[in-house]
Amino acid sequence: MGDVTEAQRQAGRHLAAIHRHYLSDLSQIAQVMTRIEAGDAPPAELAHIVLHSQMAQNFAAAGTLCGQQCWALTMHHNIEEQSIFPQLHARGSEPVRAIVDRLRAEHEVVHALLERLGAAAGGLSEAPSSEQFAETRAIFDQLVAVVRSHFKFEETALAEALGVYQVDI
Template identity: 45%
Template sequence: MTITINLLDDSTRPKAPRIEGATHAQRLQGRRLAMIHEMHLRQMGQVRQAMEHVAAGEKGAGEELGQALSALDMRHNYRAFGNICGQECGMLTAHHTIEDRYIFPALAEQGSEGLRKVVERLMAEHEIIHQLIERMEEAAVDAMNEPGPTTFAPLREAFEALERFVVSHFGYEQEELEEALGYHQIDM
């Protein structure tokens, strides 16, 4: 599956107009989104640690007996990685579903044309993120079924693409929606 990741270019991302009269308290309410994102980023960090653990096990398997013993651990490590990864992918999908079904429509309805353009872009980015999640899930299944460097490399590549995109997306979303979430009293 080939996914073009061209939405990361900040110069193509619409900017939400600043909201005159937005209070400090409203901006603080809007920052709750950043706390939710921080939880996801911590969990992605755990996925990265598990991936590094798997990679370290692959590098340490040099001789035949070592490889045989390592393969047992490696299979367990791949399964553990798949479980951790699957949990975060599920939670990230749920987070975006809530945004797409409830938060973004409310913002688009109450906000300006500029805010609607931001919401449209964020929803388009969610589609790319979900394609990346699917790509990573497919690679994880392959790696769990046949642990080894050949299947691990595409898994690592898929995770790194997802992580890079999610970090950029979260930053953009937080920056552009902070005022609007609090001002329009959108519950998180």
């Protein structure tokens, strides 16, 4: 974006720190899934962690796919969808608006995967089986890949734009 000051880069660093929190929650779920694969943890523990972790609440509750029927918007997506993205869309260049549009579409993919993961984890706790676990693990692995990619793109593409267009995080 040309000449960008260190102060302008700070907003992008703040966003990255928020993302590290969500990745930490994913890591906790991965640890539990690994314990389940090794036979060290009951499937019900996975369901509890998936359905009650901060990450799951922050993403699954936001509900762009379930529309107004979802019970709440989470702070992370509320800030992005209701504040950060509109500001960037209004103030940003055409390339920045295209980035925002892509990120919004990616949010929908994340929401869908979280809903599928929650349902699969619930099914796993109700009727544990190797097949149900394999399905849950596959959805989880897909979610992790999508979230990591989404965060990396968002952090890279918006790192300077957030500060240049004076969007508070």
